[in-house]
Amino acid sequence: MRWIHPLSPEVEETAEILGGKAHGLVVLQRLGLPVPPGFVISTGACRAFLRGGRFPVGLDAELAAAVAGLEAATGRRLGGPRRPLAVSVRSGASLSMPGMMSTVLNLGLTAEAAAGLAAETGDRRFALDSRRRFLSSFAAVAGGAPVPDGATRQLERAIAAVFSSWDTPRARTYRELHAIPHDLGTAVTVQAMVFGNRDDRSGSGVAFSRNPNTGEQVPFGEVLFGAQGEEVVSGGSLTRPLHDLADRVPAVWAGLLEALDRVEEHHRDACHLEFTFEAGELWVLQVRPGRFVGGAAVRVAVDLADAGAIGRRQALLRVSPQQLRHVRTPRIVAADVLTRGLGACPGVAAGRVATTADTAARMAVDGPVILVRPQTSALDLHGLAAAAGVVTARGGPASHAAVVARAMGRPAVVGAADLSVDVASVRAGGQTVPEGTLIAIDGTGGEVVLGRPRIVTAAAGPHLDRLLEWADEVSGGSSGRSEAERLNAARAVLLPG
Amino acid sequence: MTRPESTGTDLLVLHALRCIGFAGLERVAAATGLPQADVESELIDLAVAGLVSRVAGDFGGWGLTDAGRTADAERIAAELDAAGTRTAVAAAYDDFLVLNPELLDLCAAWQTRSVDGVVAINEHIDPAYDARVLDRLTDLDRRAEVVCAALSAALPRFGRYRVRLADALARARSGALEHVTDSTASYHIVWFQLHEDLLATLGIPR
Numbered sequence: 001m002r003w004i005h006p007l008s009p010e011v012e013e014t015a016e017i018l019g020g021k022a023h024g025l026v027v028l029q030r031l032g033l034p035v036p037p038g039f040v041i042s043t044g045a046c047r048a049f050l051r052g053g054r055f056p057v058g059l060d061a062e063l064a065a066a067v068a069g070l071e072a073a074t075g076r077r078l079g080g081p082r083r084p085l086a087v088s089v090r091s092g093a094s095l096s097m098p099g100m101m102s103t104v105l106n107l108g109l110t111a112e113a114a115a116g117l118a119a120e121t122g123d124r125r126f127a128l129d130s131r132r133r134f135l136s137s138f139a140a141v142a143g144g145a146p147v148p149d150g151a152t153r154q155l156e157r158a159i160a161a162v163f164s165s166w167d168t169p170r171a172r173t174y175r176e177l178h179a180i181p182h183d184l185g186t187a188v189t190v191q192a193m194v195f196g197n198r199d200d201r202s203g204s205g206v207a208f209s210r211n212p213n214t215g216e217q218v219p220f221g222e223v224l225f226g227a228q229g230e231e232v233v234s235g236g237s238l239t240r241p242l243h244d245l246a247d248r249v250p251a252v253w254a255g256l257l258e259a260l261d262r263v264e265e266h267h268r269d270a271c272h273l274e275f276t277f278e279a280g281e282l283w284v285l286q287v288r289p290g291r292f293v294g295g296a297a298v299r300v301a302v303d304l305a306d307a308g309a310i311g312r313r314q315a316l317l318r319v320s321p322q323q324l325r326h327v328r329t330p331r332i333v334a335a336d337v338l339t340r341g342l343g344a345c346p347g348v349a350a351g352r353v354a355t356t357a358d359t360a361a362r363m364a365v366d367g368p369v370i371l372v373r374p375q376t377s378a379l380d381l382h383g384l385a386a387a388a389g390v391v392t393a394r395g396g397p398a399s400h401a402a403v404v405a406r407a408m409g410r411p412a413v414v415g416a417a418d419l420s421v422d423v424a425s426v427r428a429g430g431q432t433v434p435e436g437t438l439i440a441i442d443g444t445g446g447e448v449v450l451g452r453p454r455i456v457t458a459a460a461g462p463h464l465d466r467l468l469e470w471a472d473e474v475s476g477g478s479s480g481r482s483e484a485e486r487l488n489a490a491r492a493v494l495l496p497g
Numbered sequence: 498m499t500r501p502e503s504t505g506t507d508l509l510v511l512h513a514l515r516c517i518g519f520a521g522l523e524r525v526a527a528a529t530g531l532p533q534a535d536v537e538s539e540l541i542d543l544a545v546a547g548l549v550s551r552v553a554g555d556f557g558g559w560g561l562t563d564a565g566r567t568a569d570a571e572r573i574a575a576e577l578d579a580a581g582t583r584t585a586v587a588a589a590y591d592d593f594l595v596l597n598p599e600l601l602d603l604c605a606a607w608q609t610r611s612v613d614g615v616v617a618i619n620e621h622i623d624p625a626y627d628a629r630v631l632d633r634l635t636d637l638d639r640r641a642e643v644v645c646a647a648l649s650a651a652l653p654r655f656g657r658y659r660v661r662l663a664d665a666l667a668r669a670r671s672g673a674l675e676h677v678t679d680s681t682a683s684y685h686i687v688w689f690q691l692h693e694d695l696l697a698t699l700g701i702p703r
Binding site for chain 2: 365
């Protein structure tokens with residue numbers, strides 16, 4: 001086929017053609033991991049669509065054949081009245097553009113198909129919930145256009161919408177800022193839906209092969225039972241620690257540990273998986289590099305070198321001098337703890353409470369601010385950027401607030417479940433704290449305290465010491481140099497020019 | 498369609514405080530485009546009516562009272578009803594919401610930058626990068642201008658935002674970089690005041 005490729009271990013096309021997401025799925029399949037069956041429409045088809053304003057010649061026929069193949073593989077019919085097939089339709093460019101393009105989930109759940117799903121599962125609530133999710137995700141990409149009746153038309157429209165989302169002004173701006181060419185286009189991955197909202201042995205989650213805060217070699221992440229994946233990353237729900245899987249769905253937990261081991265062995269680096277489990281069966285939906293920062297990056301590089309997964313020189317190249325800035329993490333010493341959540345980005349920040357992103361931005365003109373929110377969204381970015389630290393009542397380590405805070409190196413505490421945010425005050429532990437009150441947060445231990453506590457900064461730690469020793473061996477000495485200079489000297493030898 | 502009347506200066510001042518929050522004379526004057534002396538005179542009258550109050554001292558300024566917030570909501574809603582342009586303002590607000598995430602992206606890109614995979618504060622030491630952000634902001638501003646024009650046609654008082662946004666962008670482009678996100682007259686601050694104004698005008702809760 002010219003425009004469409006199956007998701008299969010034998011596919012040899014590059015990420016330029018398949019997009020990074022689908023390419024990652026092919027790698028997962030090669031590692032023998034469970035990936036929902038599906039196919040990918042190439043970036044070339046997107047380019048042709050954007051040039052001509054319609055599907056290129058041949059795509060319709062290939063799409064019909066690919067859907068028929070998927071129906072045969074799953075024993076289901078797209079939009080069928082019995083055993084209906086529902087699919088996810090996701091964007092995926094060769095270079096990551098997170099949040100910039102469209103996704104449609106649960107597609108194919110026409111009213112008739114949803115009735116079929118209810119009859120098949122004996123669970124009308126589940127079927128209607130899934131159809132509602134389809135309608136809202138379709139509406140979000142269709143820009144107010146009515147939802148077509150037929151599942152095939154729905155699929156064509158969703159694919160066209162994902163193609164078109166490559167060229168929104170916002171996506172163009174993102175590419176300009178990140179020096180990504182405008183002519184790449186996005187691939188579209190179509191996969192059989194796996195339903196995390198199916199029953200109480202279903203759910204979705206994200207997992208890191210190591211702790212992204214410390215670099216420690218223990219699986220880390222969060223899970224939401226009875227939910228589809230977007231609820232986990234939205235930070236709008238109270239997630240559970242990953243380890244809850246071990247008790248409730250042991251087979252999923254065992255499968256996930258195996259998956260984390262295999263992807264890490266393959267990539268020779270800490271990795272991040274998105275997964276869903278349906279009725280006790282695990283499915284892996286996405287793999288990404290862990291992209292740890294600060295002390296966690298140092299620890300992972302040293303541990304991987306000690307384990308023989310990478311060489312010492314490679315470990316030195318894995319840690320940029322930028323990372324060293326974040327290595328020494330201060331901690332709050334015993335203080336008046338107001339509430340406690342999950343440490344989502346290490347470090348201590350003190351500042352005045354602001355309860356909206358706008359007030360945070362305004363108040364930050366006069367000194368440091370801690371943004372305290374029920375949860376954050378893309379609309380809070382300016383507040384997060386302006387704040388010295390962030391606290392949220394909801395969400396886990398992969399919530400928007402946690403991801404953005406980590407990316408910006410801002411101390412963050414998330415999932416402080418005892419916390420409630422009012423118009424211009426916050427309440428926790430039976431106390432009301434007005435906007436403007438000085439508080440401090442510890443993004444390692446998750447403490448939120450009143451006032452300005454005593455802070456200690458730990459010693460560099462054995463991992464940084466060892467990495468710097470390796471740096472000195474490469475550069476031939478450390479006399480009188482700072483840590484960053486020692487690392488730079490080694491990198492200068494390893495990366496001449 | 499009847500031609501919308503311009504807003505009285507008392508309501509302009511009251512509503513400016515509603516949209517910019519607690520502020521000194523200078524910022525209220527900048528938001529309304531009125532001379533400081535006129536603003537002060539209006540504020541004193543509004544204070545007598547119990548709609549605003551003043552906090553003295555170096556960090557003092559003017560803010561709405563609860564009664565002022567209620568009065569503003571009523572008068573702004575009445576103004577919109579009298580103009581008969583609710584549909585046009587609501588349509589412009591929808592267009593604004595399309596631009597809003599992009600403006601947030603641009604603010605984030607102006608303040609932070611990815612170096613070696615670590616997102617760090619943008620130290621503004623790479624003029625080429627800053628120019629790229631400013632070029633995209635200029636492009637967005639051209640699209641924002643269309644929205645502002647529709648708003649001004651519906652309610653003339655919205656015309657002030659166009660002046661303030663254009664001024665912030667021009668200053669930033671001429672090298673006063675604080676006018677993108679950092680100063681109280683920055684593009685980002687004016688943008689959020691416009692956002693707040695649209696919510697207040699249409700009676701949409703945050």
